[in-house]
Amino acid sequence: MKFKTLVTSLGLVAISVAAFILATSSRAPWVVIGFLCFGGILFFDGYNQIPKRWMNIILFLLTYVLILDAVLEGTPEAFWRDFAGALFFTSLLFEQNALSWSGFGALRTTVTPALIFFMLILAQSIPALPPEVNYGLSVAALIISSYTELFCIFRENAAATVGSFMSALRVACSGLGCLFYCSVFLPEIARRAPFNLMYVGLPIFALLVSLGAVFLKHWRRRQTLFFCNWSLFIFWAALSGESFRFYAAIGALIAGVWTIMMADRDAANPENYRELYLKLSAWGVPGSFLFTIIIFALGPSSDELVRQGSAIWLLSFFIYWSGLGGFSFSTSKTPNKGALNGWHRRLAFVVTLLGASLIAGIRILPEIFSEVWAQGVMK
Amino acid sequence: MGSYQLLIPQCTLLLGIFILALFEIVDRQFHHRQGWIIQTIALVLAFIQQLLLYRLPSSLFVIGGMILDGTTQIFSLCVLLLSILIQGNRHTEKYSSRSQTAILTLGVTFFALFAIQSNRIIFSVISILGMIWLAHGALASETKLKEQTNLIYSGIIRGIVFLVIGVTLCILCLNVFGESQMDEIQRVIVRGHIRQIPIFAIEVFILFLGALVLGTPPFEGLLGKARNHSSWSLSLGLTGIFAIVGTNIFVRWGLLVFTRPAIGVLELEPLTSWNILNVIRVIAVTGLVLTPLFAILNKNMRGSFLFFILNPFVQALFALSFGQREILGAAIAQVVVAVIIIGLLMSSIQALEFSPTSSLKEWVALGRRDMLACLSIILALSSAAGLTPFYGSLLLQKTLSINSSFGIVLLFNIVLSGFYVGRLLTLAFHRNAGESSESPITRVQKIWFAVQFILLIFMGIFWQPLYKYGAFSIRQFFGEV
Numbered sequence: 001m002k003f004k005t006l007v008t009s010l011g012l013v014a015i016s017v018a019a020f021i022l023a024t025s026s027r028a029p030w031v032v033i034g035f036l037c038f039g040g041i042l043f044f045d046g047y048n049q050i051p052k053r054w055m056n057i058i059l060f061l062l063t064y065v066l067i068l069d070a071v072l073e074g075t076p077e078a079f080w081r082d083f084a085g086a087l088f089f090t091s092l093l094f095e096q097n098a099l100s101w102s103g104f105g106a107l108r109t110t111v112t113p114a115l116i117f118f119m120l121i122l123a124q125s126i127p128a129l130p131p132e133v134n135y136g137l138s139v140a141a142l143i144i145s146s147y148t149e150l151f152c153i154f155r156e157n158a159a160a161t162v163g164s165f166m167s168a169l170r171v172a173c174s175g176l177g178c179l180f181y182c183s184v185f186l187p188e189i190a191r192r193a194p195f196n197l198m199y200v201g202l203p204i205f206a207l208l209v210s211l212g213a214v215f216l217k218h219w220r221r222r223q224t225l226f227f228c229n230w231s232l233f234i235f236w237a238a239l240s241g242e243s244f245r246f247y248a249a250i251g252a253l254i255a256g257v258w259t260i261m262m263a264d265r266d267a268a269n270p271e272n273y274r275e276l277y278l279k280l281s282a283w284g285v286p287g288s289f290l291f292t293i294i295i296f297a298l299g300p301s302s303d304e305l306v307r308q309g310s311a312i313w314l315l316s317f318f319i320y321w322s323g324l325g326g327f328s329f330s331t332s333k334t335p336n337k338g339a340l341n342g343w344h345r346r347l348a349f350v351v352t353l354l355g356a357s358l359i360a361g362i363r364i365l366p367e368i369f370s371e372v373w374a375q376g377v378m379k
Numbered sequence: 380m381g382s383y384q385l386l387i388p389q390c391t392l393l394l395g396i397f398i399l400a401l402f403e404i405v406d407r408q409f410h411h412r413q414g415w416i417i418q419t420i421a422l423v424l425a426f427i428q429q430l431l432l433y434r435l436p437s438s439l440f441v442i443g444g445m446i447l448d449g450t451t452q453i454f455s456l457c458v459l460l461l462s463i464l465i466q467g468n469r470h471t472e473k474y475s476s477r478s479q480t481a482i483l484t485l486g487v488t489f490f491a492l493f494a495i496q497s498n499r500i501i502f503s504v505i506s507i508l509g510m511i512w513l514a515h516g517a518l519a520s521e522t523k524l525k526e527q528t529n530l531i532y533s534g535i536i537r538g539i540v541f542l543v544i545g546v547t548l549c550i551l552c553l554n555v556f557g558e559s560q561m562d563e564i565q566r567v568i569v570r571g572h573i574r575q576i577p578i579f580a581i582e583v584f585i586l587f588l589g590a591l592v593l594g595t596p597p598f599e600g601l602l603g604k605a606r607n608h609s610s611w612s613l614s615l616g617l618t619g620i621f622a623i624v625g626t627n628i629f630v631r632w633g634l635l636v637f638t639r640p641a642i643g644v645l646e647l648e649p650l651t652s653w654n655i656l657n658v659i660r661v662i663a664v665t666g667l668v669l670t671p672l673f674a675i676l677n678k679n680m681r682g683s684f685l686f687f688i689l690n691p692f693v694q695a696l697f698a699l700s701f702g703q704r705e706i707l708g709a710a711i712a713q714v715v716v717a718v719i720i721i722g723l724l725m726s727s728i729q730a731l732e733f734s735p736t737s738s739l740k741e742w743v744a745l746g747r748r749d750m751l752a753c754l755s756i757i758l759a760l761s762s763a764a765g766l767t768p769f770y771g772s773l774l775l776q777k778t779l780s781i782n783s784s785f786g787i788v789l790l791f792n793i794v795l796s797g798f799y800v801g802r803l804l805t806l807a808f809h810r811n812a813g814e815s816s817e818s819p820i821t822r823v824q825k826i827w828f829a830v831q832f833i834l835l836i837f838m839g840i841f842w843q844p845l846y847k848y849g850a851f852s853i854r855q856f857f858g859e860v
Contacts, residue, residue: 055750062768062836066768066840069840081767081768081772082767082768082840084766084767084768084772085767085768085772085839085840086768089768092754092804095804095808096750096808100811101810102810106798109801109805111805115797115800118767119793122772122775122779122790122793123779125779126779126782127780127781127782128782
């Protein structure tokens, strides 16, 4: 296992270095963001899911190659193709690592959204389509990529995939794709009516999903939907067009990916405060790393629609938090060791705590943050 | 430097056949590995020789009995590469001990090269006739004794039907153009003053033969049910070789004879009132819908795969039908990718020890038992469907970028192909394997899969060299080389 982990780590570093060398100065930060996301997945893989099989390692590294290739591409067509490839491999990894389930259903496999995504990007190649339709197809593709796991949520054991590296990989791919698209290829019409209504439309969609999650019995399935919404949250924050919100979206991506990998998947034991804290922080409750990012991303805005969208997002998060009352605890008297080993758990605890304390940083050193933000706005 | 040099790879293959036949005559009990080694050496040598022939200036040979321009060169290399891949997979097959199969498959490769490189239609027709008979013989040698007679009989009949149509075509060509040489035919058409009805008939014959050899649905191909009981490598591989020859007929006999580069633009324009590009498009559109549909409807794995491996060829044919230089290059390169796809499919299916009559039931939960081989099959099929990150997706994007309402059919093809791949992928992993049996795949086979698998993916990610090679191959026709 150690050998496989070493090979994966070396592969990841080698690919990152090669991409960094090949990247232009404007694209180099994207390589760094990609490395932080994928490196985080590998680093916090406390359950040793990736090195379990050689095929996992190969597909994980190939997904990384594809997503890095996507952010280094010069044309939108090439970017979309590589992005679709990364999403296809993610769905492939999902299927091969998911627990067995009964029957066949096109709507219960993650391959279907990957194929719909591919169809949507192919349709953009048709030259007869007006730019409005093209943009609509792009947005639809990005929303599909954000809700990939929604398709398999009705499997009898879909809950087991929560906190897995497949979920984190999907969030990393769709998040990086959304951010890059909004930063480099977003057309001008995106900021004009009627497309600016998406500042409200996307949060309303997320709100509906969170309301739907209330009816799900199993809390892990609700968490799957929470992470899907988190991807949409990243897209929304990047789409709003304000620099500071865009940086917050980058933070949301990295924090989201790390948190997915840091969350303990076993039933919570009330005696183990670390485990409980990690479990709760995966929902973005106040005092968590994700909550800090929520505050950053929902910062004040001059745009009326963005303000309304922020309020709806907050409502959507509240709905998730309100469902935490039904949290199930371990009834076992013996302390639950969990599959996360010692140093993984301690590191996850420290990272989450540091992330949460960032919010305090705003109170303590407001001038530093405002300066950073102001620089971003000026750019 | 004479045109006889073009025949060096064919001479090597002929020498291989001769040595194998000599062994068969002199010593009937010779070890089957000797035969396998001789056949492999002949094929690899012919491949290298064919590769080196690229150094010869193509303009020397376009006029005359043989052709060696870029397109012909690529197709010839594809045939030889596929033959090597078939041979590589036959290494562990129980049928590989039959020396007559080795002689017959080598003969198919030999005739396939002639069919592609011949400048005269009559020679190509005779070569394809040889391919049909030898392929049927090879397939029959791998089936039960009582079925062999039927297969041989079926092959003879199919060959004769093909010969009759081919000879009729040649007679028509001789009557109308006074020649069955392709460059001469084009010259006569360019001069004009020929009645359109006979030309129309000739075009119909050519397109019919192309579709028949390629095996695009609704045609079942010239091999038909003869492939049902033979080994996987031979049935898939021979289908691939016929598909390459069929594509060559469409390109060389159809597109490049009845069109010419339009002045000022990088497009082909039809030389006759009946636009051959549109007709090819209609054939391709039919194939785009029926190929994945038949694959989905077929419950037998072999029947299903035999249809689906034609998908990249049909997609390439559709792209070719637009006659744009950039798309032509991408479509030619797709044929090279199709060869790798068939190679990966052959080796992974064979490693799983699938029987020729395997059904979807045997596929269920296969991924849980042999993940590597199963994923290799799925990725090969994904590549055949044209999904990302494989090369086919680039061709699809380029084809869709042409402003044509036919693009909808291509999207429909992706929907069906995607459904097919998605269904197989889900079925492979949705259940646990009942009994954990030991994987029959050896370490060497695993490395071999990995090599082909990585090659296929890297051809999709770093597609520029492949695409440039494809574009270069047709540049000569546009008068730039």
